[in-house]
Amino acid sequence: MGYQFDFSMVIKILPVLWRGVIVTLELWAACLAIGLILGFFIALMRVSPAAPLRFLGRAFVEIFRNIPALIQLIWFFYAFPILIGAQLTPFTAAVLGISLNTAAFSAEIYRSGIQSIERGQWEGAMAIGMSRVATFRRVILPQVFRRMLPAFTNRAVEVAKVTSLASVLSVHELMYQGRLLSSTYYRPLEILTTVGIVYLVMIYPMTWTSAALERRMRRKA
Amino acid sequence: MQQYEWDFGSVLTYWPMLLQGLWGTVAISTLAILLGIVGGGLVAAMRMSRYRSLRILGTAYVEFYRNTPGIVHFFWVYYAPPVVANVNLGPLEAAVIALATQSSAFYAEVLRGGIQSIGNGQWEGATALGMSSKDALRRIIVPQAARRMVAPFVERSFEIIKTSSLASTLAYGELLYQGMQIASITYRPLETYTLLALIYFLLLYLLSSLAKFAEDRLQEV
Numbered sequence: 001m002g003y004q005f006d007f008s009m010v011i012k013i014l015p016v017l018w019r020g021v022i023v024t025l026e027l028w029a030a031c032l033a034i035g036l037i038l039g040f041f042i043a044l045m046r047v048s049p050a051a052p053l054r055f056l057g058r059a060f061v062e063i064f065r066n067i068p069a070l071i072q073l074i075w076f077f078y079a080f081p082i083l084i085g086a087q088l089t090p091f092t093a094a095v096l097g098i099s100l101n102t103a104a105f106s107a108e109i110y111r112s113g114i115q116s117i118e119r120g121q122w123e124g125a126m127a128i129g130m131s132r133v134a135t136f137r138r139v140i141l142p143q144v145f146r147r148m149l150p151a152f153t154n155r156a157v158e159v160a161k162v163t164s165l166a167s168v169l170s171v172h173e174l175m176y177q178g179r180l181l182s183s184t185y186y187r188p189l190e191i192l193t194t195v196g197i198v199y200l201v202m203i204y205p206m207t208w209t210s211a212a213l214e215r216r217m218r219r220k221a
Numbered sequence: 222m223q224q225y226e227w228d229f230g231s232v233l234t235y236w237p238m239l240l241q242g243l244w245g246t247v248a249i250s251t252l253a254i255l256l257g258i259v260g261g262g263l264v265a266a267m268r269m270s271r272y273r274s275l276r277i278l279g280t281a282y283v284e285f286y287r288n289t290p291g292i293v294h295f296f297w298v299y300y301a302p303p304v305v306a307n308v309n310l311g312p313l314e315a316a317v318i319a320l321a322t323q324s325s326a327f328y329a330e331v332l333r334g335g336i337q338s339i340g341n342g343q344w345e346g347a348t349a350l351g352m353s354s355k356d357a358l359r360r361i362i363v364p365q366a367a368r369r370m371v372a373p374f375v376e377r378s379f380e381i382i383k384t385s386s387l388a389s390t391l392a393y394g395e396l397l398y399q400g401m402q403i404a405s406i407t408y409r410p411l412e413t414y415t416l417l418a419l420i421y422f423l424l425l426y427l428l429s430s431l432a433k434f435a436e437d438r439l440q441e442v
Contacts, residue, residue, distance in 0.1 A: 003304070003305045003306070062422075062426065063422060066421065066422045066425040066426050066429070067383075067418045067421045067422050067425075068383040068384070068385075068386040068397075068421060069383070070386045070387060070389070070397065071386060071397060071414065071417055071418050071421060072418070074397070074401075074414055075414045075415070075417075075418055078404065078410040078411075078414060079410050079411040079413075079414040079415060082225060082410065082411040083225065083411060085225075157287075157288070160290075161289070161290040161291070162290075163290075164290035164291075164292045164293065165290075165292060165387075167292065168292075168390060175290065175292055175293065178293075178296075179296065182296075182300060186304070187304070188296070188297070188300035188301045188304055189301040189304055189305050192293060192296055192297045192300065192301060193297070193301075195293055196285075196289045196293045196294075196297065199288065199289045199290060199293060200285065200288045200289055203288040203289070204284070204288045207284070207287060207288055
């Protein structure tokens with residue numbers, strides 16, 4: 001017994017892990033940006049007065065929320081290309097899967113935000129002659145964004161974690177590099193622990209921000 | 222582009238494999254939920270303990286699991302122990318340990334959130350009546366907190382069922398792993414993964430309808 005933790009291994013693998021970190025960050029930024037924009041339009045569908053649009057929005061959200069993210073990634077990489085008759089790179093498939101997943105979850109954040117604004121706000125804006133669209137853009141949205149900020153930061157944390165699933169499609173992000181290194185050197189303890197710590201260092205500031213925002217919001221309320 | 226000929230028939234001939242996979246998913250999810258509740262109770266008790274060192278330990282545990290991706294835990298539990306301590310875990314044990322330790326962290330937060338949401342006045346009132354703090358917890362706080370914990374508890378349990386699909390990366394025969402086998406036997410990834418997505422969707426949708434029904438009933442009481 002008496003396993004020796006090899007710290008030199010940690011130093012040795014850092015440059016390779018760093019390359020993975022860059023890909024993880026690219027994936028994270030792309031999926032979060034696309035997901036937040038698309039999610040907004042899906043939320044608009046969900047609160048639309050037109051029933052078919054509401055139904056479509058709801059179906060989108062339920063489908064992406066009730067299927068594991070890993071299945072979505074695998075579906076977009078192995079199944080979707082057959083449907084469209086074109087090959088996708090692992091990165092594109094991962095972006096597609098994670099973005100749509102993010103869109104579904106953020107649509108729910110927008111929706112609860114929009115619906116949390118009291119009726120009186122709408123009525124007040126209409127009373128001073130604002131149109132429905134103008135009311136939405138100038139009165140409702142600014143309040144929604146402020147209220148929903150902690151929830152969005154939380155989502156950003158979740159997306160950062162979900163990007164690790166792209167390793168299953170061989171996207172060369174952090175987890176993939178970790179898996180590769182640990183099978184090459186046969187030092188899974190050092191390598192996987194380091195990978196975990198790198199994720200912690202990347203993600204913890206976001207969690208902290210989200211908690212701080214929530215605290216501030218509660219004080220104001 | 223040639224029209225793709227869907228063929229679910231050849232995939233469905235392997236239904237016993239899918240059924241086995243479904244059983245695998247249900248088995249590890251159930252084990253992880255049960256162990257997670259016990260572990261979560263311990264961690265929550267640590268986080269609310271009067272000893273600072275226990276509080277720090279509990280907080281560190283929760284923060285670690287909240288800020289690192291699940292797939293890292295799966296690989297760590299499966300690959301590190303054999304090298305370090307010569308302990309060989311099978312895919313089932315590794316997957317259950319990874320899922321259960323992770324869910325302990327999340328359930329701990331559900332429990333803590335529920336208990337701390339009960340106002341201080343309830344504690345004071347119980348103490349004023351001469352109840353010990355153990356009695357107050359058992360008779361006054363927990364019955365009220367339990368009702369508030371139902372929704373987040375259900376949500377976390379759903380996350381566990383979805384996360385159980387990561388066990389496929391350790392070659393444990395749950396739904397996704399079985400699906401991957403079928404896809405490679407039949408050369409029908411489109412049908413297989415679409416079917417898999419459908420099975421997950423139905424499973425989770427059914428469970429969420431049940432949970433909603435139960436929640437509504439609970440609120441009426």
